[in-house]
Amino acid sequence: MEVALRILIVGAGPTGLTAGVELARRNIHAEVIDRRDEASPFSRAVGILPRSLKTLEASGVTPKLLKQGQKFRMARFYRGDRLLLSLPLTVRQPLHGYDFILGLAQDRTEAALRDAFVGFGGAVSYGTELMALRQERDGVIAETSEGKELAFDYVIGADGVRSKAREELGIAFDGIDLPETWSIADVDAEDWPNANAFTVCQLPGGEVAVVAPLDVNRYRVISNTEYALAALPLPMNVTHVRREGQFKISVRQVSQYSKDRVFLAGDAAHCHSPVGGRGMNLGIADAADLAARFAEGAIGGYSAARHAGGARVIAQSEQARKVLTSANPIARGLVLLGLRLASVVPPMQRAMSHQVLYGE
Template structure:
């Protein structure tokens, strides 16, 4: 692809930043803008899980090495129900060089990507947003500064309320999900196990997860009406750093491309945080676009990504239902079937690979 052509990226969250890295390392000129004044605040972990496929994608740029130098490694999880330990799942049998979930706050992930871009001559233009899109086959964008930009392609990574998606008239499809979700980032006065998540389920339905990102810090997330409920009965908390209450939905854009305008990440799909797929799925979108564009095959982007997006939405919906509204049969079989799956080698590996999303189609260039 000629190096004098420029890709305009709208949105400098992890997805837009990863797109810029993957394009820039291939010698493709990028311009990246974001409506915010800067990256995610340091005290908000937001997306926490970095999966093996994401690390494999970011290995070529050297970003993966930087992420792993700062992040923790979750090697498995313990499952509890009503105060009784049911079983444990290990991820170490998965067929990947990185058989773990890298636990790293989104704020740090973003800054590592921003630093890499700065070293390669790319600076994020903060406080600048795309306000409108002109003709999509020879795309132009109007920026909040009043500037009109011509680009060879535009990649909308500007979140669930994407102005890029709205401007090119692509509607959402899908539905909301009943119930409340809450999260809290906390610090502990005494060390916790940094390598294992703790999943607590209730016989009546609902539950919570503790995801460590260090020996003294963790994310609590669960199906509760308020963050305060997550903290009840949990000893050793020295500080509550950040809390949030939210609802979830399972939706995607009807299309992920129109002409030479493309969508990635939350601009194209949203789903439950159960399973930790959200940020990762967006980065896979971004990397796929960069690879195809460099190959002159960007017209294949939508057909390659939509089946993967649909598979992730289906899987996360099933996982969310299992946690929030478990059917009677699942309640009965879970304490019996899962410990067995964890002990049998021919079941242990597929289980670990499903947790790590390695059962999804992997990038063709890796």
């Protein structure tokens, strides 16, 4: 007789909610807990990549994301306030059925995932924090902030970079902390000229300021300086600052993605810079892979497969960050030369677009 699995997911970010959706749509019992009192109204990730859109088609989430998001097929590069070139993102044959990056604030992506999870019968318990995990021969006991002991067959730790699940497993999270401070500003602004493109401004000394549209007249400005808006060399008619903040970047990955009956996914397992916009998409891929493995009874291969995939993404993201933020004038000149060539040599332009859209 087949026994129904019961899985606890710790964390209602994009990774945990994707795991919930992908399990629940296959009729596998999943419950999500999150220590926040309510869903976060703020966005970190803005770009949803083609592979994630393909992954979320089966649950019906993708059409909801497409309805709300902005499709980007262009990047514009500036040196200071001087436009150097516009680079269309074009490929001969779209992979996964999409040839654009979908811009959407992370809180709205999470809302679409949560609605789908609840629609499949799942439940998210906010205000419930994982305090401890105890692995037994045939299950896992999760102790919560409400003083309860919850028994599950398996636990998925999708509880972000400071993961309690990871800490309870005693798994190393090796890597480095980058010294520089980065900053973001989410703003409402009118008449921004690049409403349907990513804007990348090279500043002196390896500094950059990037603008990504989040919605109609709503933008994310991000920079490797302390004040993103002040660093932006282009005039922006800001009508409202929704939030400003600073953050540090760590580049880390766990040595293993699981231990016995507990699995790690998303930022709990890896973190890196936002250059390339891979973090959330990597978490969605971890979660979808793990859910499929639960359904197929193949969870044993999860750790090795996702560790290898994550290591590739981290290496590429770090390479892109170093190139983008290099203070070396020769390296900057070479980047510019590569971009100029890509803007006039179609095969190079397609190769670059392919990497931006589908690289992992």
